[in-house]
Amino acid sequence: xxxxxxxxxxxxxxxxxxxxxxxxxxxxxxxxxxxxxxxxxxxxxxxxxxxxxxxxxxxxxxxxxxxxxxxxxxxxxxxxxxxxxxxxxxxxxxxxxxxxxxxxxxxxxxxxxxxxxxxxxxxxxxxxxxxxxxxxxxxxxxxxxxxxxxxxxxxxxxxxxxxxxxxxxxxxxxxxxxxxxxxxxxxxxxxxxxxxxxxxxxxxxxxxxxxxxxxxxxxxxxxxxxxxxxxxxxxxxxxxxxxxxxxxxxxxxxxxxxxxxxxxxxxxxxxxxxxxxxxxxxxxxxxxxxxxxxxxxxxxxxxxxxxxxxxxxxxxxxxxxxxxxxxxxxxxxxxx
Amino acid sequence: xxxxxxxxxxxxxxxxxxxxxxxxxxxxxxxxxxxxxxxxxxxxxxxxxxxxxxxxxxxxxxxxxxxxxxxxxxxxxxxxxxxxxxxxxxxxxxxxxxxxxxxxxxxxxxxxxxxxxxxxxxxxxxxxxxxxxxxxxxxxxxxxxxxxxxxxxxxxxxxxxxxxxxxxxxxxxxxxxxxxxxxxxxxxxxxxxxxxxxxxxxxxxxxxxxxxxxxxxxxxxxxxxxxxxxxxxxxxxxxxxxxxxxxxxxxxxxxxxxxxxxxxxxxxxxxxxxxxxxxxxxxxxxxxxxxxxxxxxxxxxxxxxxxxxxxxxxxxxxxxxxxxxxxxxxxxxxxxxxxxxxxxxxxxxxxxxxxxxxxxxxxxxxxxxxxxxxxxxxxxxxxxxxxx
Numbered sequence: 177x178x179x180x181x182x183x184x185x186x187x188x189x190x191x192x193x194x195x196x197x198x199x200x201x202x203x204x205x206x207x208x209x210x211x212x213x214x215x216x217x218x219x220x221x222x223x224x225x226x227x228x229x230x231x232x233x234x235x236x237x238x239x240x241x242x243x244x245x246x247x248x249x250x251x252x253x254x255x256x257x258x259x260x261x262x263x264x265x266x267x268x269x270x271x272x273x274x275x276x277x278x279x280x281x282x283x284x285x286x287x288x289x290x291x292x293x294x295x296x297x298x299x300x301x302x303x304x305x306x307x308x309x310x311x312x313x314x315x316x317x318x319x320x321x322x323x324x325x326x327x328x329x330x331x332x333x334x335x336x337x338x339x340x341x342x343x344x345x346x347x348x349x350x351x352x353x354x355x356x357x358x359x360x361x362x363x364x365x366x367x368x369x370x371x372x373x374x375x376x377x378x379x380x381x382x383x384x385x386x387x388x389x390x391x392x393x394x395x396x397x398x399x400x401x402x403x404x405x406x407x408x409x410x411x412x413x414x415x416x417x418x419x420x421x422x423x424x425x426x427x428x429x430x431x432x433x434x435x436x437x438x439x440x441x442x443x444x445x446x447x448x449x450x451x452x453x454x455x456x457x458x459x460x461x462x463x464x465x466x467x468x469x470x471x472x473x474x475x476x477x478x479x480x481x482x483x484x485x486x487x488x489x490x491x492x493x494x495x496x497x498x499x500x501x502x503x504x505x506x507x508x509x510x511x512x
Numbered sequence: 513x514x515x516x517x518x519x520x521x522x523x524x525x526x527x528x529x530x531x532x533x534x535x536x537x538x539x540x541x542x543x544x545x546x547x548x549x550x551x552x553x554x555x556x557x558x559x560x561x562x563x564x565x566x567x568x569x570x571x572x573x574x575x576x577x578x579x580x581x582x583x584x585x586x587x588x589x590x591x592x593x594x595x596x597x598x599x600x601x602x603x604x605x606x607x608x609x610x611x612x613x614x615x616x617x618x619x620x621x622x623x624x625x626x627x628x629x630x631x632x633x634x635x636x637x638x639x640x641x642x643x644x645x646x647x648x649x650x651x652x653x654x655x656x657x658x659x660x661x662x663x664x665x666x667x668x669x670x671x672x673x674x675x676x677x678x679x680x681x682x683x684x685x686x687x688x689x690x691x692x693x694x695x696x697x698x699x700x701x702x703x704x705x706x707x708x709x710x711x712x713x714x715x716x717x718x719x720x721x722x723x724x725x726x727x728x729x730x731x732x733x734x735x736x737x738x739x740x741x742x743x744x745x746x747x748x749x750x751x752x753x754x755x756x757x758x759x760x761x762x763x764x765x766x767x768x769x770x771x772x773x774x775x776x777x778x779x780x781x782x783x784x785x786x787x788x789x790x791x792x793x794x795x796x797x798x799x800x801x802x803x804x805x806x807x808x809x810x811x812x813x814x815x816x817x818x819x820x821x822x823x824x825x826x827x828x829x830x831x832x833x834x835x836x837x838x839x840x841x842x843x844x845x846x847x848x849x850x851x852x853x854x855x856x857x858x859x860x861x862x863x864x865x866x867x868x869x870x871x872x873x874x875x876x877x878x879x880x881x882x883x884x885x886x887x888x889x890x891x892x893x894x895x896x897x898x899x900x
Contacts (some may be wrong), residue, residue: 182645182647182648183647184647185647186643192877194879195879196878224684342740344811353827362656378765413804422545431539435539437656438888443526457837457875477575491586492584492585492586493543493544493545493548493585493762494545494548494587494588494590494762494763494766495548495549495552495586495590496585496586496588496590497586497589498583498584498586498589498843498898499897499899499900500897501896501897501898
């Protein structure tokens with residue numbers, strides 16, 4: 177007899193197994209409306225205007241890590257999902273599921289971080305909910321945040337708009353969040369400078385709104401990293417992407433951990449970065465603008481959209497070319 | 513958690529890892545595109561000389577980490593057509609037989625905590641995988657370091673812990689340290705289920721296979737850090753082939769290929785240690801002594817190669833209280849190989865991964881049928897991940 181199928185950790189990792197689960201169980205039931213195409217946030221009509229709506233749950237372990245904690249991460253994650261969907265974040269909800277025994281001082285620190293992050297992002301915590309469950313029934317604290325934003329004029333985003341010759345650009349070094357959480361969880365103390373990149377990106381989007389016509393697609397490369405985002409773009413089989421390995425920005429700490437643990441940094445999450453596909457006409461202007469803004473100093477072009485349909489490839493430091501695979505999924509559970 | 517079972521990438525007992533903590537420029541030196549271009553030209557020149565005398569070069573890279581590095585840096589893509597890199601049996605998960613997984617699963621079903629490197633959890637046994645039984649409630653812990661098994665044993669004094677001790681010399685040495693601690697500290701609830709394999713006996717078996725035509729070995733980096741470059745001397749000389757020890761960076765590998773081709777052009781068959789910043793001719797004497805104290809050579813069955821005499825290491829009888837097989841009364845039986853899987857042929861280098869009819873169709877990393885697709889060090893996984 178075939179054993180009953182069960183959910184494995186890899187189903188939550190943001191890779192192919194996550195995608196399969198969502199396609200077969202979520203999209204099949206709910207995928208006809210705004211959920212179609214699985215954008216980071218839904219764009220909904222509202223009395224002649226458009227609003228952007230999203231939700232995200234945070235189960236990161238440990239709750240506090242170098243560069244942030246679950247509180248500011250829960251704000252940045254939802255704000256960034258709204259921002260890369262072309263939204264100006266306005267209101268957030270906050271649902272707390274707290275495990276019996278969590279220290280009150282830790283909860284206070286986390287809620288203070290929520291407050292500060294919300295103020296910095298210009299969003300209001302408009303509604304919330306608090307539940308406490310027994311010891312062992314959750315792991316310290318889980319947070320869900322939902323967010324509503326106004327659609328910024330001029331953005332028309334989607335993988336279908338991407339064409340051959342477009343530039344692939346990023347707003348900074350990639351993967352620091354995933355590696356910093358991993359290092360904190362496993363107490364791997366290899367780099368004093370390795371910190372989560374958890375930060376809002378809405379101001380980076382607003383700053384380049386005037387180039388919106390040339391911007392085809394944006395994402396914040398969270399679970400599954402850059403590879404997952406790019407894999408999703410070429411999934412429709414109309415275009416491909418070729419990256420230049422020497423141009424890829426990774427911090428020293430992220431590279432060191434990646435080399436030591438054999439984890440492809442292209443698969444590791446950032447929580448304060450944008451991956452953008454845009455026309456070559458606007459890419460230089462956008463990079464110039466970003467470099468002058470907080471959180472955009474490390475912005476750079478990393479590759480091109482190609483006619484190599486359905487494939488993301490990389491031209492390596494050795495001069496050869498290989499494909500960039502979408503991670504399967506169990507790389508780093510519970511990093512956000 | 514993804515973790516390469518082969519600890520090759522971890523550089524145990526070597527100073528190199530500490531350098532990479534502090535200074536990534538150290539690695540950048542071995543990833544210089546201009547230097548790679550020059551080596552590529554030199555390789556093309558040497559391959560041209562071989563071609564003019566009607567020769568090809570079949571180079572077997574023995575180590576799974578080399579297989580991954582070659583694919584990751586796109587090295588096959590820049591080699592001349594008469595230079596072929598064949599992936600060998602250097603992935604410890606791939607050469608571990610199905611029956612071993614069955615034995616580990618049967619231990620987990622006895623409510624024993626199984627501690628393993630991440631690569632093992634998705635390897636199919638005859639009926640199930642460790643990941644599947646974990647999601648059904650069995651205790652299967654994936655760890656980065658063998659020493660985590662000691663921690664788990666101390667944290668769970670009322671539970672039995674079995675560490676899945678699989679790997680080549682690079683892994684055997686650090687795993688033996690926990691065997692030593694386990695024995696010396698009298699940790700009663702920890703034991704090891706061993707399937708240790710030795711590289712030189714496997715090379716001997718491959719060299720004597722009349723169906724295989726291997727012109728040279730690209731020898732493993734960190735296995736050699738333990739056993740020493742001198743261990744390859746028996747494969748060189750008048751009836752031998754060039755053996756070049758290489759590091760894992762793109763320039764290391766290109767330089768080793770250049771060295772092999774130079775020897776082939778000159779008609780030589782010598783040991784060359786390109787990775788002398790880590791590997792010594794005598795190896796790591798301390799590690800070798802430690803292994804010799806606690807372990808003894810045993811005949812071992814390899815997927816693909818079959819039973820190879822004295823090609824494994826088992827726990828010496830005086831330390832058998834740390835031997836999970838003896839302690840829990842379990843022996844590794846011959847398991848059922850997955851139907852249609854040609855991993856055995858791939859491991860021997862007789863087939864390229866894409867020549868298996870299952871490759872990329874029925875067998876993918878998401879639904880792996882054979883271990884060569886499961887393991888991050890496996891040839892099928894490397895081809896699927898980087899060169900499809």
